[in-house]
Amino acid sequence: MLNISNNQVSKHIDLTKFKSGQHIFNIEYHKVFKKLLLVFFIIIGIIMLLPWTQSITSTGTVTTVKPGQRPQTLQSQIPGRIEEWFVQEGDYVKEGDTILRISEVKSEYFDNQLTERTGNQITAKSSSVEAYKNKVDALRNQLVALKQERVLKLEQAKNKLIQARLKVQSDSIDLEAAKINADIANTQYIRTIALQEEGLKAVKDVEEKYSKLQETQAKLVSLQNKFLSTKNEVINSQLAISTINATYNDKFSKSESDLYTAQSVGFNAEVEVSKLESSLANYTKRSSLLYITAPLDGYINKALKAGVGETLKEGEQLVNIMPANYELAVEMYVRPIDLPLLHKGEKVRVQFDGWPAIVFSGWPNVSYGTYGAKIIVIENFISANGMYRVLASPDEDDVEWPEAIRVGSGAQSIALLENVPIWYELWRQINSFPPNFYQPAGATDASKDKKG
Incomplete structure (x- = not known):
């Protein structure tokens, strides 16, 4: 019956004629198993047709939305x-x-009265600046007075020159008259000598004419000397004008030099005051530090x-x-291949460390312990870990995040993508295909934001 031997009894005897054989060989042992197997495959087929939400999972930490709210x-x-x-x-x-x-700890700041002493130095230097300003004003007044004095001196010298020139003209006229008188006297003397030789004039007349001739010649010499002296006065007047111009130009140069020197020293004093004021401000600020x-x-x-x-x-x-006041956000990192699937405004699910959760990444509606979030920042440059940084803030339309969450705690995020059948998702996972590329309604990506 066990069919152990090569001589099988069942070939010679019909076992179904026996009561026990009828009871054993007519039973269908796999009928229930086949039914169960059929039901199992039907259930599997139904499950394969159920919708599944494609997702991108990543790990990150809890942070804040604004940089100033972070530790x-x-x-x-x-x-x-x-x-x-x-x-x-x-x-x-x-x-x-x-x-x-x-x-x-620096020796140059050990003085407890450093600020007061610097203030006193500023006061002293400010007084020095005022003194130099007054000196500049005095030198300017002196320069104006010298210019007025030069004008008057030049007017006086020019008047003397005019007087000298008029006197030269007068002396030249007198000199010409003296020359004529000398010529007349000489002619009369010669004529008198001739008449005396003819006996018409006495010797006394000759002597008188000779005396008059000598007088006119002496007067001529005197007038010549006076004329030359008057011409020298003209030259002296011209020289006086040149001397006045040279003298006052020298005084102007000296006064202007003193003026510029006072201005330069005053400017240097102002620079020192400015430096001291800057030092005072630095000392005051340093004391507050x-x-x-x-x-x-x-x-x-x-x-x-x-x-x-x-x-x-x-x-x-x-x-x-x-900081005591902050707005929580989740900082997560995604692979470059998944970055085109994320967009600003897109909703994600977040699971926090320490908060038990039952997660079905493809069935967010039946997931328990996850919280809603919305993408607010997508980094435009890759991070040092070879991934792109993404920030997600709490979703206002979803359940509020737990109050006990601390900044820096761990978090896992699930970005929900397109709805596909389960069989398609299994086929994609087996073949290592990326999720379907799609653009959710109302969402924007970083490139569009940049163009806008």
Whole structure:
């Protein structure tokens, strides 16, 4: 019956004639299994026809929408030494609250009255500037007076020159008259000598004419001398005019030189005042930098420099602060091949670390523990990890995100794409084809935003 031997009994005996054989061989053992198998394949076929939403999954972290709302580190703008802490880790601070106080470590800033002394220097230099301005005004007045004086001196000298020229004319006329008188006297003398030789004139007459001739010649010589002297007066007057011009030009040059020197020194004093005012502003600002204050309302996360008396360098990190008011967002990274499938305004689903969720990426309606989000930023340049950065903010039309979520916690996002049958999705996954490229209604991509 077991068909173990080569001599089979069933070839010689009809087992179906026996009651036990009829009971055993007439039973269909696989009938239920076939039915179950048929139902299974029907269910599988129905499932294969069900719609499936294509998706892009990525991991990221919780961040904030605005850069100013993210955790930030406070640095010291100047080197110094920690003197006193006013807060501890976990404290809530308001904008402007003092966090710690530092002291100077550079010797040029040790003077506690440095600001007051610099202010006194500015006052003194400002007085010096005013003094030089007054000196410039005085030199300008002196220059104006010299110009007026030169005009008067030149007028006086020119009048003397005119008088000298008129006198030359007068003397020249007198000289010509004297020459005529001398010629007449000479003629009369010669005529008298001739008449005396003829006996018509006495010797006395000759002597008188000779005496008159001598007088006229003497007067002629005197007038010649006077004429030459008058001509010298003209030359002297002309020389006086030249001398006045040269003298006053020299005075003008000296006065202008003094004026320019005073202006130059005054300008240098103004430059020094400006430098001192800049130094005073820097000292005042530096003294305010000795107190590290909170730039906004927030919580002290961690003190990066501990203890009192510890020195720090310029720009060294001191304390980490988390803003109290912020708008949450999810920072996720997608592959370059998936980037064309994402668009601004497109909705995604987000799962946060620590929040249990049952996720069916293709059936978002039956997923539990995920929250709605909307893409607000798509990075235009690839990140250092070889992926593109995408920011998604909470979807206002969906369930609010949990209040207990902290910035920096992990998150997983699911970007929902086109609806396709399950069999098509399996076929795509087996062949490693990318999801269907599509443009959702009302969504925009980065390239269109750039063109707009």
